[in-house]
Amino acid sequence: xxxxxxxxxxxxxxxxxxxxxxxxxxxxxxxxxxxxxxxxxxxxxxxxxxxxxxxxxxxxxxxxxxxxxxxxxxxxxxxxxxxxxxxxxxxxxxxxxxxxxxxxxxxxxxxxxxxxxxxxxxxxxxxxxxxxxxxxxxxxxxxxxxxxxxxxxxxxxxxxxxxxxxxxxxxxxxxxxxxxxxxxxxxxxxxxxxxxxxxxxxxxxxxxxxxxxxxxxxxxxxxxxxxxxxxxxxxxxxxxxxxxxxxxxxxxxxxxxxxxxxxxxxxxxxxxxxxxxxxxxxxxxxxxxxxxxxxxxx
Numbered sequence: 001x002x003x004x005x006x007x008x009x010x011x012x013x014x015x016x017x018x019x020x021x022x023x024x025x026x027x028x029x030x031x032x033x034x035x036x037x038x039x040x041x042x043x044x045x046x047x048x049x050x051x052x053x054x055x056x057x058x059x060x061x062x063x064x065x066x067x068x069x070x071x072x073x074x075x076x077x078x079x080x081x082x083x084x085x086x087x088x089x090x091x092x093x094x095x096x097x098x099x100x101x102x103x104x105x106x107x108x109x110x111x112x113x114x115x116x117x118x119x120x121x122x123x124x125x126x127x128x129x130x131x132x133x134x135x136x137x138x139x140x141x142x143x144x145x146x147x148x149x150x151x152x153x154x155x156x157x158x159x160x161x162x163x164x165x166x167x168x169x170x171x172x173x174x175x176x177x178x179x180x181x182x183x184x185x186x187x188x189x190x191x192x193x194x195x196x197x198x199x200x201x202x203x204x205x206x207x208x209x210x211x212x213x214x215x216x217x218x219x220x221x222x223x224x225x226x227x228x229x230x231x232x233x234x235x236x237x238x239x240x241x242x243x244x245x246x247x248x249x250x251x252x253x254x255x256x257x258x259x260x261x262x263x264x265x266x267x268x269x270x271x272x273x274x275x276x277x278x279x280x281x282x283x284x285x286x287x288x289x290x291x292x293x294x295x296x297x298x
Contacts (some may be wrong), residue, residue: 049282050077053176056282057081060172061089063289064129064278068097072164073107073118074132075157076149078174078282080110082131087114101125103132103164104157121164130168132161134175134272134279139182142277142292143253144173147190147270148243150218158190158270171274177283184249190218190270191242191260198240201265205244208259213246239267 060082065071073083089095100118102108111118134144147158165171193201198217206215217228218241224232233241250256257271279290 049176052282052285052287053078053174054081054085056174056176056280056287058085059287059289060131060174060280061086064131064170064172065095065098067095069128070099070101070126072101072103072121072127072130072132072168073111073116074130074161074164075104075106076133076174078133079107079131082174083107083110083116084114087111087116091115101127101130101164103130103161106157121160123163125164125167127164127168129170129172130164131172131174131280132165134173135179136185136187137173137175137180137279137281138185138250138253139180140292141252141254141273142173142279142290143257143271143273144277144279145185145187145189145253145270146272148188159192159268162268162270162272165272165274168274170276170278171272172278172280172289174280175282177281180279180281184251185253186246186249188243188245189256189260191244192235192239192267192269193242194265194267195234195238195240197265201263202242204263204265205242205260208263209244209246209256212248213244216243216245217241218243 057078058081065086071086073079073086086095086098086100090098098116100111100116101121102111102118103121108118108120132146134146135148136145138144146161191205202215202217206213209215214226216226217224218233219229220231220233222229222231224230228240235241244260253271254273257269257273260266260269260271277292281288281290
């Protein structure tokens, strides 16, 4: 394994919504109040978390990437560390002939900083191995949630990441132990929907998970109400992003994905159910690599 210094910790269109007679119809609370409140960590604890994540990123590259591969580069803090380490190994010559494929503006930027020549993902690209961050991983199936984070550009990247993940022969999610969920995934699922009659689509999703989730349209900046405020996020394709915020634990991500796939107007969502997933889990000085057969952390 290549030695490498530890990373440092660095500190639209306006749409007028037509009147909606029945949605939203429940008392809503801001998304931030749905997630449990967390006590701020000390700087030393944050440093330890980054070091653990860096070890997971290094192990991902060392275990799965070999010379001559086509490698898909994902987005997020762990993916950025893996891209950084991949660049180091390429510069030192311990890896060669790598064709890198980026899934977002963020991963392209990280590849550029690491000195890695990369191409943007195109539909149909065959990828030997891909890695990306996961914001939640379900024990047992290793199904994952991506796309919760808001990017600086505002454009969601989970569509390209998901397409890249599905085209990869092998896929690894890199994350911390706190995101490996054993008792039901909580929090939001991002859903990309067509702009035409978007309220009808939102209402159908609201009815689908009635009592278990709240549906909010994502604003382009700041925090807004369920309708997305005066500046809803609109993608370059003209789509909207809904955050389906689950207030009760999701017992089966695959079932949620199947239900969303059947809703008219849904373009895509942030649930990835891969055929051959791996989870690289960083936890307090150790890293565990899991597949579906060994998905229970001892």
